[in-house]
Amino acid sequence: MILRRLSPLLALALSVPLSAQAIDFSTAELQRAKALQQRLLTLDSHLDTPANFARDGFDIDNRHDHNALSQVDYPRMVDGALDGGFWAIYTGQGDRTAAAHLRDRDAGLQRLLEIRTMVAANADRFELALTPADARRIKADGKRVVFISMENASPLVADPSLLRFYHQAGLRMLSTVHFANNEFADSATNPQGPEWNGLSAAGKALVLDAVKQGIVIDQSHASDAVFDQLIAMLPVPFVLSHSASKAIHDHPRNLDDTRLRQLAKAGGVIQVNAYGGYLVDPGKSPQRKAAEDALSKRLGGWEAMSIAQGAELQRGEDALDAKYPVRHATLDDFFAHMGHILEVVGPGHVGIGLDWDGGGGLTDLRDVSDLPKITAWLLRRGYDEKQIAGIWGGNLLRVMQQAQDHAER
Numbered sequence: 001m002i003l004r005r006l007s008p009l010l011a012l013a014l015s016v017p018l019s020a021q022a023i024d025f026s027t028a029e030l031q032r033a034k035a036l037q038q039r040l041l042t043l044d045s046h047l048d049t050p051a052n053f054a055r056d057g058f059d060i061d062n063r064h065d066h067n068a069l070s071q072v073d074y075p076r077m078v079d080g081a082l083d084g085g086f087w088a089i090y091t092g093q094g095d096r097t098a099a100a101h102l103r104d105r106d107a108g109l110q111r112l113l114e115i116r117t118m119v120a121a122n123a124d125r126f127e128l129a130l131t132p133a134d135a136r137r138i139k140a141d142g143k144r145v146v147f148i149s150m151e152n153a154s155p156l157v158a159d160p161s162l163l164r165f166y167h168q169a170g171l172r173m174l175s176t177v178h179f180a181n182n183e184f185a186d187s188a189t190n191p192q193g194p195e196w197n198g199l200s201a202a203g204k205a206l207v208l209d210a211v212k213q214g215i216v217i218d219q220s221h222a223s224d225a226v227f228d229q230l231i232a233m234l235p236v237p238f239v240l241s242h243s244a245s246k247a248i249h250d251h252p253r254n255l256d257d258t259r260l261r262q263l264a265k266a267g268g269v270i271q272v273n274a275y276g277g278y279l280v281d282p283g284k285s286p287q288r289k290a291a292e293d294a295l296s297k298r299l300g301g302w303e304a305m306s307i308a309q310g311a312e313l314q315r316g317e318d319a320l321d322a323k324y325p326v327r328h329a330t331l332d333d334f335f336a337h338m339g340h341i342l343e344v345v346g347p348g349h350v351g352i353g354l355d356w357d358g359g360g361g362l363t364d365l366r367d368v369s370d371l372p373k374i375t376a377w378l379l380r381r382g383y384d385e386k387q388i389a390g391i392w393g394g395n396l397l398r399v400m401q402q403a404q405d406h407a408e409r
């Protein structure tokens with residue numbers, strides 16, 4: 001009521017809560033954190049970076065600072081002491097015609113090829129990992145770890161038997177669905193709601209085939225009904241490669257406390273995400289959304305942009321911040337989610353999957369070079385080296401080992 005009497009601008013300013021005292025770390029804390037990460041295997045479970053591999057102007061050896069398309073490259077991985085992680089074959093969910101399924105099939109194979117090509121072209125610094133032991137050896141050899149994952153199984157709709165080929169080519173983690181429903185599963189965010197009440201028959205068959213091959217199932221983006229079915233049907237634990245807490249921010253992409261406990265009881269792991277819109281309500285106005293869409297369209301669309309246009313996109317978004325302010329998520333918001341999840345399931349079931357190059361990142365965690373801030377926070381909270389090693393990848397690799405052991409049996 002009171003807000004109505006204020007000028008629209010002031011009312012907007014008041015409705016956008018600013019974090020009064022942003023979390024800060026001393027140089028000594030960050031140095032200690034980085035040194036710890038350099039000793040431990042430090043993995044992120046959801047890197048969308050392969051979307052950049054074929055982009056005009058992208059070079060994994062160059063820093064691409066302050067670029068809306070890039071938060072991960074070799075120099076910044078070294079800066080932030082990131083050893084690698086799961087590099088995603090992501091396919092946007094388009095329409096579901098037979099022609100689209102063939103396009104998705106080809107797009108998935110193309111992305112797989114781009115990942116393998118990047119690794120082959122940089123064999124002195126990157127190596128494909130197929131097992132947890134591989135990751136540890138690659139780190140010991142001073143190289144970066146490339147596990148391959150798939151986000152959205154739409155490339156498998158046309159021919160699910162392609163999963164065997166993907167596994168042979170290195171795929172070790174699979175998610176069923178993305179923003180919208182597909183032939184395999186319901187999405188948590190489908191505008192028209194559920195279609196299968198969880199997994200379709202084809203989805204169940206796909207998931208069981210993946211488990212048979214030792215591929216870890218990733219529940220991120222799928223609906224809660226899919227989660228419940230995975231809990232009931234899987235003989236091995238599964239993960240959420242980039243998700244957050246529903247108790248902290250009530251968003252369908254986030255997991256509630258009851259399901260968090262079920263996940264942990266089943267031996268699974270949730271990798272905490274840094275996608276702003278899942279951490280807080282950005283309060284994005286329709287005008288801002290329209291201006292963002294127009295900006296992206298002017299630059300040729302996200303898929304087709306060059307790295308130079310990514311820098312232009314960044315400048316454009318910064319300008320929009322002044323014109324149509326939104327509430328950007330900060331490290332404080334991320335730590336609210338992470339802290340809550342740690343409280344609910346304990347450090348043995350938590351990891352890190354920040355959605356780099358896929359929309360992740362915070363005002364004070366702009367790219368992978370900032371990762372020691374997370375470790376510094378964990379140290380401040382009193383977690384010991386063994387627990388932090390679990391959070392930075394040990395827990396995830398435990399689930400992976402279980403999946404691979406099960407497949408061998």
Ligand SMILES: [Zn+2]
Pocket residue numbers: 151221242355358
């Ligand atoms: Zn995602």
